[in-house]
Amino acid sequence: MTLHTWLIYLAAAIGLSLSPGPNGLLALTHGALHGRRKTLYTIFGGASGFVIVIALSMFGIGALLKASLTWLTVMKWLGGAYLVWLGIQVWRAPPIGIEASAPVESRSGRSLFGQGALSALTNPKGILFFAAFLPQFIDPARSLWVQFLVMAGTFAAIEIATELLIASMAHRISPWLRKVGRRFNQACGGVFVAIGVALPLRG
Numbered sequence: 001m002t003l004h005t006w007l008i009y010l011a012a013a014i015g016l017s018l019s020p021g022p023n024g025l026l027a028l029t030h031g032a033l034h035g036r037r038k039t040l041y042t043i044f045g046g047a048s049g050f051v052i053v054i055a056l057s058m059f060g061i062g063a064l065l066k067a068s069l070t071w072l073t074v075m076k077w078l079g080g081a082y083l084v085w086l087g088i089q090v091w092r093a094p095p096i097g098i099e100a101s102a103p104v105e106s107r108s109g110r111s112l113f114g115q116g117a118l119s120a121l122t123n124p125k126g127i128l129f130f131a132a133f134l135p136q137f138i139d140p141a142r143s144l145w146v147q148f149l150v151m152a153g154t155f156a157a158i159e160i161a162t163e164l165l166i167a168s169m170a171h172r173i174s175p176w177l178r179k180v181g182r183r184f185n186q187a188c189g190g191v192f193v194a195i196g197v198a199l200p201l202r203g
Helices: 003-018 022-034 036-067 069-092 109-121 124-136 144-168 170-201
Strands: none
Touching: 003 124, 003 144, 003 170, 022 036, 022 109, 022 144, 036 109, 036 124, 036 144, 069 124, 069 170
16 A cells, blocks of 8 residues: 555545544443543444454455456445445434433443444444445555555554544533534535545546
C-alpha cells in the first residue's frame, strides 16, 4: 500500500469511527455507566471483533480479486453504491444519546470485553461495510497479509482512540449528541456519500 493510498484509507477509517454505530454507542453507554477504566475492556473487545471482521472480509475478497481483475472493478462499483446507500441511512438516522440516571450492577472485564467483541462480530452491517470498503484499497499485486496488517492495525488503533475519547467524555458528549446529533449524523452521512462516489473513480 502506497503512502497516498494509506492516507486516503486513514481519512475514511476516521470517518467510519466517528459515525454513529453500535460500538460507539456501547462505548458511550459503558463510559457513563462503568467509567473509563472498565470501558477499556469493551473498547478492546470491539477492536478485536473488527480485526476478525476485516480478516474475514479481506481474505475472502482478496482471493476473489486475485482470480480476476474484472471482479475488482465490479466490487469497487458495488462497494461505492453501498457506501452511498449507507451514507443516506446515516444522514437520516436519529441522534444518539443515553441517560444514566440510576446505579447499575458492576460488570466483569471479561463480560464487557465479550459484549464489545460480539457487538462488532454480530453486526451484519459491519461485514457488508468492510466488503464494500476494503476493495477500494486492496492491491492484488501486493502481499495480502501485509495489507491486512496495515489496514486492520490502522482501523483498530483509530477505533480504540475514538471510543476511548467517547467513553472518557460520555457525560458531556451524550447531551451534545441529543442536541446537535442530527446535524452530526448528516455530516458523517455526507462523508460516506462522497467516499462512495469518489473511490470507484480512482485509477
